Amino acid sequence: MRLLTHNMLSSNIKGVTNGFPLRIEAEKVVEKVVEMNADFLKKMFEKIDWKAFADASRAMGYAELPEEADSSMLESDEFLQRYHHALLELHLEEGALICPETGRRFPVNKGIPNMLLHEDEV
Amino acid sequence: MASRPELLAPPEIFYDDTEARKYTSSSRIIEIQAMLSERALELLGLPDDGVPKLLLDIGCGSGLSGETLSENGHHWIGLDISQSMLNIALEREVEGDLLLGDMGQGLGVRSGVIDGAISISAVQWLCNADKSSHNPRLRLKAFFTSLYRCLANGARAVFQLYPENLNQRELILNAAMHAGFAGGIVVDYPHSSKRRKEFLVLTCGQRSVNTTISKGKGEDGDSGSDDDSEEENQTVSISDRHRPRKKQKKNKSGKGREWILRHKEKSRRKGNIVPPDTKYTGRKRKDRF
Numbered sequence: 522m523r524l525l526t527h528n529m530l531s532s533n534i535k536g537v538t539n540g541f542p543l544r545i546e547a548e549k550v551v552e553k554v555v556e557m558n559a560d561f562l563k564k565m566f567e568k569i570d571w572k573a574f575a576d577a578s579r580a581m582g583y584a585e586l587p588e589e590a591d592s593s594m595l596e597s598d599e600f601l602q603r604y605h606h607a608l609l610e611l612h613l614e615e616g617a618l619i620c621p622e623t624g625r626r627f628p629v630n631k632g633i634p635n636m637l638l639h640e641d642e643v
Numbered sequence: 644m645a646s647r648p649e650l651l652a653p654p655e656i657f658y659d660d661t662e663a664r665k666y667t668s669s670s671r672i673i674e675i676q677a678m679l680s681e682r683a684l685e686l687l688g689l690p691d692d693g694v695p696k697l698l699l700d701i702g703c704g705s706g707l708s709g710e711t712l713s714e715n716g717h718h719w720i721g722l723d724i725s726q727s728m729l730n731i732a733l734e735r736e737v738e739g740d741l742l743l744g745d746m747g748q749g750l751g752v753r754s755g756v757i758d759g760a761i762s763i764s765a766v767q768w769l770c771n772a773d774k775s776s777h778n779p780r781l782r783l784k785a786f787f788t789s790l791y792r793c794l795a796n797g798a799r800a801v802f803q804l805y806p807e808n809l810n811q812r813e814l815i816l817n818a819a820m821h822a823g824f825a826g827g828i829v830v831d832y833p834h835s836s837k838r839r840k841e842f843l844v845l846t847c848g849q850r851s852v853n854t855t856i857s858k859g860k861g862e863d864g865d866s867g868s869d870d871d872s873e874e875e876n877q878t879v880s881i882s883d884r885h886r887p888r889k890k891q892k893k894n895k896s897g898k899g900r901e902w903i904l905r906h907k908e909k910s911r912r913k914g915n916i917v918p919p920d921t922k923y924t925g926r927k928r929k930d931r932f
C-alpha cells in the first residue's frame with residue numbers, strides 16, 4: 522500500500538467519528554520506482570491531507586517531507602521529487618494500520634491492509 | 644444455463660485459490676473483463692486532460708478490471724473480499740493498491756477524494772444474505788452511502804452487473820438513488836441475448852442530470868441482434884428516479900406481507916425449507932403488550 526492510498530483511508534468502525542488518519546506501524550517498507558507525473562502531483566495536492574501525509578512518511582522511515590506545505594512549493598523540482606517519492610514509491614509491505622479512536626489494528630500483509638470489520642463493528 | 648456463482652456460496656468462499664486461478668487463467672474471461680472495464684471507463688466520462696485520476700475498483704478480484712485502468716494511465720485502489728483473488732492480483736503485479744474488505748460494510752474512504760469508481764461483475768453479490776447477520780438492503784445502503792461520500796463532486800461510478808432478475812435491479816437502483824446518486828442504466832446490445840450488457844451509471848453531486856447519460860451501444864442498430872425482445876430496447880434513464888416510490892403496506896414489525904412472501908420465495912429457490920404461505924403469513928397481529 523502506498524501513502525497515496527493511506528491518505529484516503531479512514532477507519533469506518535461503527536461509532537467512530539474521526540477515523541482519520543490511521544496510524545502506521547511499519548515492519549517492512551519496500552520501494553518501487555515509478556515515473557513522476559507533475560500534473561498528477563499538483564492535482565492531488567488539493568486532496569492530500571499534508572499533516573497526515575508527512576507523519577505517515579516518517580512512520581515509513583522517510584523524513585524528507587516538510588511539516589507543512591503550500592501550493593507555491595509545487596514550483597520546486599526538489600519538492601516535487603520528494604512528494605512523488607513519498608506518495609507513490611514507498612509501499613507498506615508488512616505492518617498495521619491503527620484506528621486513531623479505538624486503537625483497533627488492521628494488519629497489513631504482503632502489502633494488503635485487511636480492512637474487514639468484525640460483526641460488532643459494523 | 645450455468646448456475647449463478649452468487650447462489651452457490653459467499654464470495655470469499657466461492658473465490659478460493661482454485662477458483663481464483665481458474666478465473667484468471669481463462670483467456671475468454673480475461674478478454675471479456677477487459678472489454679467491460681474499457682466500456683465502464685468510457686462511461687465514467689473523465690475529463691480528457693491527460694492527467695491521471697485516482698479511481699476505485701470495487702470487487703477488483705485478481706485485477707483484470709484494474710489493469711485496464713492502469714493501461715489508461717490512472718491510479719487505482721482495489722477492494723475485494725476474497726484473499727485468494729487478491730493473491731492472484733499480487734502475482735500479476737498489478738499497479739493498483741489492494742485492500743481486503745467487504746463493500747457491504749461500507750468503504751472507509753475520506754470524503755470527496757475519489758475521481759471515479761468502477762465495479763465489474765461484482766455488485767450483484769451484495770443482493771444475497773450469506774450470513775444471518777446480513778441484510779442485503781442495509782448492506783447496499785452502507786455501500787452506496789459510503790461510495791457517495793468518498794466521490795468528488797460530479798464524479799461518476801459505473802457498475803457492470805448481472806442482476807438476477809428485475810427485483811434485484813430495482814433493489815440496487817433504489818439503494819443508489821437513496822444514497823443521493825443520480826443516474827440510470829445503460830444497456831449495450833439490448834437486442835442480443837449474448838452480447839447484452841448492463842451498466843449502472845451513477846453521478847455524485849449535481850442532481851438530475853438526465854442528459855449526460857450515454858446511450859447504450861447497438862441500441863437502435865440491428866448489429867448483433869439475435870432475438871427480438873422489443874420491450875428492452877431502450878436505455879433506462881434517470882427519469883426512473885422520479886417515479887413515485889411504491890409504498891409497501893407495513894405491519895407492526897415493519898415488514899409487509901409482500902416482503903415476506905418475496906423473501907420466502909427467494910429462500911425456497913435457494914433450496915431452503917420454508918413454511919408454506921397461508922392467509923396468516925405476514926398478517927397484522929394484535930398488540931399484546
Ligand SMILES: C[S@@+](CC[C@H](N)C(=O)[O-])C[C@H]1O[C@@H](n2cnc3c(N)ncnc32)[C@H](O)[C@@H]1O
Nearest residue numbers: 654702704707708723724725745746763765768
Ligand atoms: C466476477 S469477479 C470480478 C473481478 C474483477 N472486477 C474482474 O473484472 O475480473 C467478482 C468479484 O467480486 C468480489 N466480491 C463479491 N462480493 C464482495 C464484497 N461484498 N466486497 C468486496 N468484493 C466482493 C469477489 O470476491 C470477486 O473477486
